[in-house]
Amino acid sequence: MKAPRFLDIEYCQTEDALFPIAMAWSLADGRMKTVVITPEDDWLPEDGDLGDFDLRYLEEQGVPLLELARELHEDLPDQTVYVDGLDPDEILVDKIFSAISQEPPFEIAPITELITGLDSDALEDRRRQLMIDEGLEPQLPENGVYALLLMAREEGLFEED
Numbered sequence: 001m002k003a004p005r006f007l008d009i010e011y012c013q014t015e016d017a018l019f020p021i022a023m024a025w026s027l028a029d030g031r032m033k034t035v036v037i038t039p040e041d042d043w044l045p046e047d048g049d050l051g052d053f054d055l056r057y058l059e060e061q062g063v064p065l066l067e068l069a070r071e072l073h074e075d076l077p078d079q080t081v082y083v084d085g086l087d088p089d090e091i092l093v094d095k096i097f098s099a100i101s102q103e104p105p106f107e108i109a110p111i112t113e114l115i116t117g118l119d120s121d122a123l124e125d126r127r128r129q130l131m132i133d134e135g136l137e138p139q140l141p142e143n144g145v146y147a148l149l150l151m152a153r154e155e156g157l158f159e160e161d
Contacts, residue, residue, distance in 0.1 A: 006144075007089065008145045008148070009093070022037060039058055077105045081108055
């Protein structure tokens with residue numbers, strides 16, 4: 001079973017900062033990986049205020065960017081990876097790879113390029129309804145990826161080997 005690849009990023013946004021704090025992505029077999037991301041010092045706001053996020057947790061539980069990049073290179077080389085199109089995913093991916101002077105190993109595309117039978121509003125309504133039906137918390141990136149996987153399955157987008 002080959003599945004389209006999906007990615008979702010949770011991020012911290014303050015008045016003077018925007019950076020990724022967690023990421024989930026799917027693999028060819030439909031499984032998912034999730035990581036908490038250790039932020040770079042220069043990503044952090046001057047005042048140290050991360051709103052609802054705990055910097056100590058991110059530093060203790062987070063994966064260093066080089067390790068994250070290595071996993072993404074292994075899991076998503078030369079792939080088109082689909083996102084919900086709601087978040088600044090491309091900016092966040094660029095931020096990760098720019099910090100370590102690398103290029104992302106994949107291209108990002110909105111889900112509207114994969115599921116073309118519905119417009120973006122209808123797709124978002126379907127995604128939101130799946131999140132509610134499945135009892136998924138929308139702020140967790142793995143739940144965003146799971147909802148996109150469910151949508152792809154509904155659309156018959158899983159290739160049989």
